[in-house]
Amino acid sequence: MKRFADWFRSGSSAPPKGVPGVDESAIAVLEAKAEEASLGFRWISLNRAGDLCEKGGDRSRALTFYGRAIDAMLEDGQPEPARGIATKIVRIHPEAIRTLCTLTWLDLASDHMASAMVHLGRYVEAAKRGARETLAVEQIFEMAKLVPRREFLEVAAEVLDQLGHEARANQVREWAEAGKAPNAVEEPHHLRERCHSCAIGSNFQKVDRTSNRHDSAFPRDSLSGLADSSEWKSLPSDPQRPASPPGRSPQ
Numbered sequence: 001m002k003r004f005a006d007w008f009r010s011g012s013s014a015p016p017k018g019v020p021g022v023d024e025s026a027i028a029v030l031e032a033k034a035e036e037a038s039l040g041f042r043w044i045s046l047n048r049a050g051d052l053c054e055k056g057g058d059r060s061r062a063l064t065f066y067g068r069a070i071d072a073m074l075e076d077g078q079p080e081p082a083r084g085i086a087t088k089i090v091r092i093h094p095e096a097i098r099t100l101c102t103l104t105w106l107d108l109a110s111d112h113m114a115s116a117m118v119h120l121g122r123y124v125e126a127a128k129r130g131a132r133e134t135l136a137v138e139q140i141f142e143m144a145k146l147v148p149r150r151e152f153l154e155v156a157a158e159v160l161d162q163l164g165h166e167a168r169a170n171q172v173r174e175w176a177e178a179g180k181a182p183n184a185v186e187e188p189h190h191l192r193e194r195c196h197s198c199a200i201g202s203n204f205q206k207v208d209r210t211s212n213r214h215d216s217a218f219p220r221d222s223l224s225g226l227a228d229s230s231e232w233k234s235l236p237s238d239p240q241r242p243a244s245p246p247g248r249s250p251q
Contacts, residue, residue: 022056034068040076043069047085054092063089074200079106082199090122097126101139102199108147109195111188117155124159133163144172146194148180 027049034045050065066085073082083106089099100123107116120140127136137160144156153176160169175181185191 019053019056019058019061022053022058022061026052034072039072040078042072043076043078043081043085046072050085050088059092063092074196077196079109079196079199082106083110094122095126095130097123097130097132097136100126101136104139104143105195105199108143108152109192109199111192113149113152117152120155120159124162128163133165137163137165137168141168141172142198143195144175145181145183146185146191146198148184148186148191150176150179153180 030045030049030052034042034049037045046065046069050062050069053059053062053065066089070082070085073079073085083103086099086103086106090096090103093099100119104116104119104123107113107119120143124136124140127133140156140160140163144153147153153172157169157172157176160166160172172181175184180186185194
């Protein structure tokens with residue numbers, strides 16, 4: 001199940017190879033190592049491949065490799081390293097709308113509330129510039145339904161107002177006054193699991209390893225290589241978190 005890869009989408013052809021400065025032989029070795037590695041260690045080679053592509057000036061392929069690394073980490077139940085690479089994606093492409101959204105989910109999963117509110121604000125600004133307000137409203141409202149934190153709900157209500165959705169802003173404001181939404185998840189472990197699952201479930205892609213092509217439900221911004229479509233698939237009501245493989249060892 002290839003879930004994250006930060007909202008990458010399919011293209012009509014494989015990302016171009018042979019960009020000057022990219023060591024294609026090293027990339028091929030790293031891809032082979034990723035294929036042979038167990039799930040818990042697959043991300044290491046993919047992350048290195050992304051670094052090589054970034055250093056060589058091929059940003060589109062760098063983002064693709066970083067996305068595959070995040071897929072592997074989230075499938076293996078490693079949200080903290082996934083946050084680190086998602087942050088790297090945002091550094092490379094500050095307008096990565098959906099990556100900012102996923103970062104916010106991962107912040108909430110780890111109870112990094114200050115970071116969650118910073119990324120939420122950046123997500124909203126990027127969504128407004130990219131005309132993705134409808135998608136942002138749905139995501140933020142889902143966050144507000146789950147997270148029983150008054151300070152987060154107050155900020156969520158403010159940004160929903162900024163996105164032009166007064167009805168949902170008022171609903172979240174009522175939840176903030178009550179301290180939480182009626183069906184908020186208060187037990188920390190369960191909240192972490194739900195937010196982590198939403199971070200995974202909000203991204204979907206299939207990878208053709210032979211062509212390095214990513215197929216996902218969302219079209220891609222041709223400049224950034226990041227999917228920023230207004231198309232939306234509903235989050236699962238209670239998605240299952242993938243289990244970590246037993247007997248993990250580096251390859």
